[in-house]
Amino acid sequence: MNVCRKSDRTIVPKKSSNKLDKEGAEKMEGRVMPKENKRQQNMLRTQRRESVQSKLQLIHQIAKADKKIRFTTLMHHIYNIDMLRLSYLEIKRNAAPGVDKETWESYGRDLENNLQDLSQKLKCGAYRAKPVRRVYIPKADGKQRPLGVTALEDKIVQRAAVAVMNTIYEADFVGFSYGFRPKRGQHQALDALYVGISTKKVNYVFDADIRDFFNKISREWLVKFIEHRIADKRVVRLIQKWLNAGILEDGKVRYNEQGTPQGSSISPLLANVFLHYVYDLWVQHWRKQKARGEVIVVRYADDTVVGFQYESDAKQFREELEERLLRFGLELHPEKTRLIEYGRYAIERRARRREGKPKTFTFLGFTHICGKRRKDGKFAILRHTIKKRMRVKISEIKSELRRRMHHPIQEVGRWLRAVVIGHYRYYGVPSNYKAMSKFRDEISVRWLRVLRRRGQKGLMTWKKMNALLNQWLPRPRICDEYPSKRMGVII
Numbered sequence: 300m301n302v303c304r305k306s307d308r309t310i311v312p313k314k315s316s317n318k319l320d321k322e323g324a325e326k327m328e329g330r331v332m333p334k335e336n337k338r339q340q341n342m343l344r345t346q347r348r349e350s351v352q353s354k355l356q357l358i359h360q361i362a363k364a365d366k367k368i369r370f371t372t373l374m375h376h377i378y379n380i381d382m383l384r385l386s387y388l389e390i391k392r393n394a395a396p397g398v399d400k401e402t403w404e405s406y407g408r409d410l411e412n413n414l415q416d417l418s419q420k421l422k423c424g425a426y427r428a429k430p431v432r433r434v435y436i437p438k439a440d441g442k443q444r445p446l447g448v449t450a451l452e453d454k455i456v457q458r459a460a461v462a463v464m465n466t467i468y469e470a471d472f473v474g475f476s477y478g479f480r481p482k483r484g485q486h487q488a489l490d491a492l493y494v495g496i497s498t499k500k501v502n503y504v505f506d507a508d509i510r511d512f513f514n515k516i517s518r519e520w521l522v523k524f525i526e527h528r529i530a531d532k533r534v535v536r537l538i539q540k541w542l543n544a545g546i547l548e549d550g551k552v553r554y555n556e557q558g559t560p561q562g563s564s565i566s567p568l569l570a571n572v573f574l575h576y577v578y579d580l581w582v583q584h585w586r587k588q589k590a591r592g593e594v595i596v597v598r599y600a601d602d603t604v605v606g607f608q609y610e611s612d613a614k615q616f617r618e619e620l621e622e623r624l625l626r627f628g629l630e631l632h633p634e635k636t637r638l639i640e641y642g643r644y645a646i647e648r649r650a651r652r653r654e655g656k657p658k659t660f661t662f663l664g665f666t667h668i669c670g671k672r673r674k675d676g677k678f679a680i681l682r683h684t685i686k687k688r689m690r691v692k693i694s695e696i697k698s699e700l701r702r703r704m705h706h707p708i709q710e711v712g713r714w715l716r717a718v719v720i721g722h723y724r725y726y727g728v729p730s731n732y733k734a735m736s737k738f739r740d741e742i743s744v745r746w747l748r749v750l751r752r753r754g755q756k757g758l759m760t761w762k763k764m765n766a767l768l769n770q771w772l773p774r775p776r777i778c779d780e781y782p783s784k785r786m787g788v789i790i
Contacts, residue, residue, distance in 0.1 A: 351381050358370070366471065374537075383459055390451070398431075417455065426537075429452075430544050431448065434562075447546065447561060447566075460537065472571065475579070477598065478599040495595035496595070500608040502609070503610050503640055503641060504607075504638070504639055504641040505636075507604075507605070507631055508632040508636055510633075515558060522538075524575075577629070599663060664726070683731055689738060692738075712772075715772060716772060723775060723776060727777050728778075729780070747764050
């Protein structure tokens with residue numbers, strides 16, 4: 300039996316004056332705010348943020364206390380002016396405009412009036428979602444990934460809706476779910492996978508990817524899943540407006556009956572909600588009821604890695620997972636899904652059978668390799684940058700260097716330094732130093748070639764180039780400790 304409850308049951312409404320035609324008896328003395336009082340403005344902004352966070356925390360506590368509660372009044376949290384303002388401030392200032400051609404800067408020139416108007420439209424139901432502008436970005440495999448560029452007001456409302464809905468679903472989501480969640484990003488997923496394989500009895504790894512997941516999401520099932528927790532019809536209709544807004548491509552608006560546009564603020568949350576009911580809860584049940592040995596699971600968006608103790612469990616899991624996904628109109632990608640022998644005994648077992656080295660699998664930009672530690676020869680997981688992904692990144696940098704050929708060297712150096720540091724921060728894990736060094740060397744060669752093309756070839760020697768590289772390109776460094784040390788696990 301579902302229980303419906305308001306999200307803010309303990310909030311007492313403000314008492315209005317008993318003399319509506321006169322000024323209130325306890326009206327605060329008016330005071331003009333000093334001009335350019337930034338401290339006062341920052342304090343006011345902080346107070347508003349704290350007020351919004353306190354209300355969201357209350358919703359989270361209610362959702363966590365009772366997993367069967369369906370929230371009936373959430374919409375007023377979304378069209379709250381303070382919530383909309385915070386959502387606007389979180390948007391990237393240089394983000395590409397949508398079909399409305401509205402930028403962050405232009406919208407902010409009359410921010411308060413614009414937010415008041417937006418809030419009123421949401422409140423009275425006059426809000427209409429605009430079509431999403433379709434763009435394409437290159438993928439590591441050479442294909443094009445479709446992304447949707449959302450109109451600015453749609454971004455604001457979506458961010459507000461995500462903030463409210465996250466407080467509910469963060470109380471429901473399982474522990475092995477990562478991606479597009481607070482403090483559960485890529486490195487947290489990689490750490491969990493590393494520690495899981497290193498400490499548990501994992502002999503086989505099932506690396507799975509759902510084919511064209513975001514475009515194949517069933518909207519009918521998605522709405523049913525959302526209504527399991529959210530009984531506010533206005534919020535449900537708001538989500539449906541975004542799903543049915545259409546896609547603008549080549550000057551024509553196209554409407555789909557399924558899927559969520561990639562690139563929108565609401566899409567990752569909706570994907571996690573869908574997979575929570577379709578995959579996560581099912582995996583939890585399967586692991587408890589059917590698995591004979593140990594099973595570890597790490598899911599990042601639609602990519603999942605499952606470790607098994609027994610091969611029979613892995614094969615049964617794959618068969619039943621395919622049946623499970625088929626019920627909801629999904630299927631595993633045949634080229635990106637495979638079952639391999641992996642773990643601390645894989646090297647010895649394959650050597651005895653004369654089958655060569657254990658196969659590798661890729662996850663979140665890293666190739667995971669069965670290896671051994673130098674100091675004692677024990678099993679270790681080696682993580683290297685995916686070669687294909689690094690080639691694509693170097694190719695992009697090469698193109699940008701040619702575009703900036705005649706820019707000042709200092710300007711190009713500052714840009715390259717930011718690129719290299721960002722690369723180190725993500726890929727700077729133990730056992731990946733060689734790949735990072737190769738990345739720096741490749742960039743150095745391409746920068747040298749560009750500098751020689753813009754002037755006389757003989758003037759830019761390697762001696763001069765090394766001086767530039769020492770000034771602008773920092774050398775590789777390991778930014779992260781071993782996951783076991785960070786998580787306090789003994790391996």
